[in-house]
Amino acid sequence: MRLVIARCSVDYDGRLSAHLPLATRLLMVKADGSVLVHSDGGSYKPLNWMSPPCAMAEREPEEHERGEGAEIVWSVQHSKGEDRLRVLIHEVLHDSSHELGIDPGLVKDGVEAHLQRLLAEHITALGEGYTLIRREFMTAIGPVDILARDGRGSTVAIEIKRRGEIDGVEQLTRYVELMNRDPHLAPVTGVFAAQQIKPQARTLAEDRGIRCVVLDYDELRGIDGSEHRLF
Structure with missing residues (x-):
């Protein structure tokens, strides 16, 4: 650099x-x-x-x-x-x-990593008929947290954050745009999932046709003994 x-x-x-x-x-x-x-x-x-x-x-x-x-x-x-x-x-x-060498990439904190695992295990929390394709689906510009199919069989790219901000929406937008160029995946829609989503991020996501989902970490863990669900 x-x-x-x-x-x-x-x-x-x-x-x-x-x-x-x-x-x-x-x-x-x-x-x-x-x-x-x-x-x-x-x-x-x-x-x-x-x-x-x-x-x-x-x-x-x-x-x-x-x-x-x-x-x-x-x-x-x-x-x-x-x-x-x-x-x-x-x-x-x-x-x-300056020679920076090879970057190992972003390492998510424990909460984000755990949210990703929990949501992958209980992917139907996003909706009836959802099925998991894989976690950390690699693209040319980075890994998508979760790749799934919805109840209609369409591909869904899911980006998970602890706190949802505009940067996360921009990141997911780039993934969706790139993946929609692949005829084997298209049409691809996006789901932006976080424990908290800022109003500006929600507005931008909805303007771009991205669905926003607020995750309840404790509910996904089953701490309260209820069914795994999202709000």
Whole structure:
């Protein structure tokens, strides 16, 4: 991973156009080719980015750009479209590269892992006729927590969280979109299951046709002696 702190401006052209005026920012170039532009705020979200597959080249600025103070230009082109990211660097304050090695991936906490196991064992809690295909169904962009079939025989991708937020809905959306390209799985719908689901996450999920389910951990464990059920 390459980390550059620089005074720069950024222009994005493609499905939309966006401009970031001159300011000091963190530029991140990952081993997968992705390029991200961060500010010292806004939590974890980049101000702009280019997802792989893409190619980056460092070029000399054009004459008018050099006249405005640019010293070098990063030109990032998406390999499967017309999306382009152009970063005009005026001053480099830091430039370093680091080898991070192979990442083991996200390890869910005990509650999420246990919820996944319990729900897989009692998949009919989601509805009559539901059957389990498998847990941790691997896709090209990561594992789906549970893959199942509903009572009509359609494929259902289930994402499980302890606390359901917008990020989890976005994650499930990517899984469903990717899996719907596979004729052996399509049509695929999504279920977003969590102990708590924030209102914003529920609104986004329902807008995208994703069903929301609130899980009761104690009920799934059968602590109260009742039937395993969901609310």
